[in-house]
Structure formats: C-alpha cells, structure tokens
Amino acid sequence: MWVWPGDSRMKSPTLIFWTSIVTRGIRWPTTTGQRRRSCCSVAGGWTWWWWGPEPGGTVAGIGRKLKEKLPHVQVVGVDPLGSVLAEPPELNDTDVTGYHVEGIGYDFLPTVLDRGVVDQWYKSNDKDSFAFARRLIAEEGLLCGGSSGSALSAALKAARELKEGQTCVVVLPDSVRNYLTKFVDDQWMVCEGLMDCEVPAGGGWWWSQPLSVLPLLPIITVGEQVTCGEAVKLLQEKQIDQVPILTDNGDVLGMVTLSNLTTKMVRGQANTSDPVTSVSYTQFRKVMPNTSLGQLSKILEKDHYAIVMHDSNKRDARGEKISTVGGVVTSIDLLQYISSQQQQ
Numbered sequence: 001m002w003v004w005p006g007d008s009r010m011k012s013p014t015l016i017f018w019t020s021i022v023t024r025g026i027r028w029p030t031t032t033g034q035r036r037r038s039c040c041s042v043a044g045g046w047t048w049w050w051w052g053p054e055p056g057g058t059v060a061g062i063g064r065k066l067k068e069k070l071p072h073v074q075v076v077g078v079d080p081l082g083s084v085l086a087e088p089p090e091l092n093d094t095d096v097t098g099y100h101v102e103g104i105g106y107d108f109l110p111t112v113l114d115r116g117v118v119d120q121w122y123k124s125n126d127k128d129s130f131a132f133a134r135r136l137i138a139e140e141g142l143l144c145g146g147s148s149g150s151a152l153s154a155a156l157k158a159a160r161e162l163k164e165g166q167t168c169v170v171v172l173p174d175s176v177r178n179y180l181t182k183f184v185d186d187q188w189m190v191c192e193g194l195m196d197c198e199v200p201a202g203g204g205w206w207w208s209q210p211l212s213v214l215p216l217l218p219i220i221t222v223g224e225q226v227t228c229g230e231a232v233k234l235l236q237e238k239q240i241d242q243v244p245i246l247t248d249n250g251d252v253l254g255m256v257t258l259s260n261l262t263t264k265m266v267r268g269q270a271n272t273s274d275p276v277t278s279v280s281y282t283q284f285r286k287v288m289p290n291t292s293l294g295q296l297s298k299i300l301e302k303d304h305y306a307i308v309m310h311d312s313n314k315r316d317a318r319g320e321k322i323s324t325v326g327g328v329v330t331s332i333d334l335l336q337y338i339s340s341q342q343q344q
Contacts, residue, residue: 078150103173190298
C-alpha cells in the first residue's frame with residue numbers, strides 16, 4: 001500500500017516503517033550481542049559492504065554502527081534504474097519508468113533512509129539482477145531473491161577497483177520464497193523480455209521475426225464513460241472478444257473482455273447501466289512492435305491477448321515518454337500468419 005504524507009491513512013504501519021527515524025536507530029541495538037560481535041570480528045579486515053537499501057532502515061542502522069566500530073569501512077548502496085534513491089541525482093536520470101526487482105528502490109525518499117551513511121551508489125537493472133540471482137541459486141545453492149542479484153551484479157562491476165588486501169562483503173537481503181512464479185520461472189523471464197527464448201526444435205522460422213509483421217486489425221477502443229450495455233453492442237457489432245479502455249489522455253485503464261462481461265452480468269454483479277470499468281481487467285501484457293514472435297508466443301501461452309503499444313515523441317509532465325495503443329494481438333493473429341506463410 002502506497003501512502004503519502006497528508007493522507008488520511010497516516011497511521012499505516014507501512015508508512016511508519018518508511019518515515020520513522022526510530023526504525024534505523026533500533027537496527028543495531030536490537031541485534032543480539034552474539035551477532036554484533038560476529039559482525040565486527042568478520043568485518044575487521046574487510047573494506048566494502050554492499051546493500052540494496054530496501055526502505056533504508058537496515059543500511060542506515062547497521063551501516064552507521066559499522067562505521068562507528070570500523071571507520072575504514074565503505075558502505076555502497078545499490079539502487080535500480082527507475083528509482084530515485086541514488087546520489088548524486090544525475091545517476092537517476094533514465095528513460096526507465098519501472099522495474100521488476102522487489103524490495104529496493106522507490107520513487108520518493110523515505111525519511112528512514114539516511115543516505116549520508118552510504119559512501120557510493122551503483123545503479124542496477126532487472127536483466128543483470130535476475131541473471132545473477134539465478135546463478136546464485138543454480139551455481140552456489142543460495143536461494144536468493146532478485147535484490148540479492150542486484151547487489152552482486154553491482155559488486156562485481158566495482159570489484160575491479162579493489163586494491164590488494166581489500167575485500168568486499170555483499171549482503172544478500174532477500175530469499176527466493178516469494179518469487180518462484182517470477183524470475184525463477186523461465187517462461188516469466190522470457191515474457192518480460194529478460195531472457196532470450198530458445199527456438200523450438202524442428203521449426204520456428206518465424207521465431208525471431210518482429211511482431212510488426214502481423215497484419216493486425218485497426219484498433220478499436222472505448223472510453224471510461226462507456227456503459228456495459230454499450231460495450232456489449234460494440235463487441236457484437238465488431239465481432240471481437242476484447243477491447244481496451246482508455247482515459248481521455250489515451251492511457252490504458254484496462255481491458256473489457258466478452259467472457260468477463262458475460263460472467264459479471266449473468267451473475268448479477270453488473271448491469272447494462274454500470275460503467276465498463278467495473279468489469280475490466282486491470283492487469284494485462286503490453287508488447288512493442290519490435291517484440292519477437294517467439295516472445296509473443298510465450299506470452300500467449302498464458303494470456304489470451306496482449307496490447308501493442310507504440311512509442312511517441314511526446315512526454316508527460318514528469319518527462320516520461322508517452323506510449324499509444326496500436327492494437328490488440330491474440331493467438332489467432334499469430335496462428336494465421338504462420339499458416340499463411342507456410343502455404344505460400
């Protein structure tokens with residue numbers, strides 16, 4: 001849950017965790033004495049400590065105490081592209097607007113994060129983060145999460161700066177428990193464009209071709225003010241099964257599908273006068289014209305459709321690129337293309 005200052009939910013435990021300076025202060029005192037002694041004895045001859053600074057309490061609390069006990073220690077923070085935590089601010093300049101690695105990075109500065117404790121920042125990306133997390137699992141038997149891969153990927157890049165006798169400690173802050181259906185899954189990685197997909201044996205001449213070769217039908221959309229009754233008529237007239245719902249600014253709010261519309265209305269959970277947004281799907285796959293047909297086929301193994309987006313030269317108030325809807329692609333579009341090419 002995202003809660004902003006001034007929100008009526010100011011007492012949210014999540015918000016308190018982000019903003020309370022007490023959080024970073026208790027990280028060291030509440031750690032057992034045995035762990036403190038072990039930490040200092042192990043770190044005595046080591047120089048760099050690496051963190052992916054989640055909300056910030058751990059790196060602020062433990063980092064501060066390490067510097068108190070071991071003044072020579074350098075604390076290095078790892079922040080994903082699309083986040084704004086790194087310093088100097090120029091490091092955060094990027095066209096990336098989101099990331100899949102969880103638990104690190106934010107689009108605001110949590111008060112609990114004392115960036116003065118961090119001596120140096122490195123930026124990470126999803127592809128390297130998940131690749132190294134998968135290697136930690138496969139090669140080292142360490143069941144780590146994606147943020148652990150972020151820390152390791154950045155540490156390996158900077159390790160070339162180490163001098164003789166120096167050592168770096170990489171903190172692996174997350175386990176794999178919550179990600180078994182995400183980056184651990186090959187198909188999820190392929191669908192998200194984070195791993196190349198293998199061409200199937202005995203075929204796949206079309207595998208590397210871009211989605212733009214598909215002869216898609218002209219896009220049909222509806223506005224958020226459209227009612228369920230009007231959506232039913234549109235689907236019937238155009239003989240289609242799904243249609244994107246757009247805001248007045250052209251942003252995609254969701255998808256209304258024939259199956260979901262039917263289910264809701266038959267069960268009495270919606271009627272013809274309700275806005276179509278009440279029966280929409282808000283989670284859907286977006287693909288670009290340069291998405292390979294191989295990647296598209298993997299996406300369509302799980303999803304019935306994907307929305308094709310086109311980049312425009314326009315930017316929004318935050319300076320982010322604005323994408324426009326170019327079409328909806330389904331399994332039948334891919335199948336018809338493969339079939340027609342084989343017949344020629």
